[in-house]
Amino acid sequence: MSTPPQRFTLDTPLSLRSAFAFPLQHAKARSEVLIGGLLLFIPVVGWILNMGHRINMVHRMQHGQAAWPAWENPTQLLKDGSITLLGMIEYHSPALLLAWIAWQQNIPGLYPVAAALWILATVAVPGYMSHYCLKRDPSEIFNPAKALRRVFQAGPGYWHAWVIALSGLLLSFVGLLGLGFGFFFSSVWFWQVAGYSFATQFTQSFSLREQNESVLPG
Secondary structure, three states: OOOOOOOOOOOOOOOOOHHHHHHOOOHHHHHHHHHHHHOOOOOOHHHHHHHHHHHHHHHHHHHHOOOOOOOOHHHHHHHHHHHHHHHHHHHHHHHHHHHHHHHHOOOHHHHHHHHHHHHHHHOOOHHHHHHHHHHOOOOHHOOOOHHHHHHOOOOHHHHHHHHHHHHHHHHHHHHOOOOOOOHHHHHHHHHHHHHHHHHHHOOOOOOOOOOOOOOOOO
């Protein structure tokens, strides 16, 4: 059965409506959100697979393909999710180290500095995600200075993407009303909203396109 036409793509002007609707735009998309939520019941591995899934969706769209199906090749999804997770750990480790020193040495003045470093790292992470998605090149990840530079090169649209992502985060807590388990699925929806928002902004700003390559290596 073929995937229905994709209404919201990386070429769609980014808005709350397009971002919120992206993961739910047809039955195939919604089924992949459900799969992602179910996988979260597997500690750690489920989260990593969901990260890999978002990367695969963006990779497919950057290569002129429909975002779905994207729950294919679990080995590749684990690899992508693990590599990008290592990047997040690298970016946030200075903040964690400084907070640990503040706690061990009882230096309260270091906590605000650690918090500032954490925020800076969080801001920088989207600066490598969409570029990694294009060719799955790990060198795109482990360079915080380059990632942060891209953030500012992306202009006001980057902060627009953050507004949408944070709005999605707040809305995702509605899932807690479903006996708590609903949050597994609403959080997957939020992750896809955020991933789509940043991928749209960076793909459009940096022309991240490859029309003639295969969707998955090998």
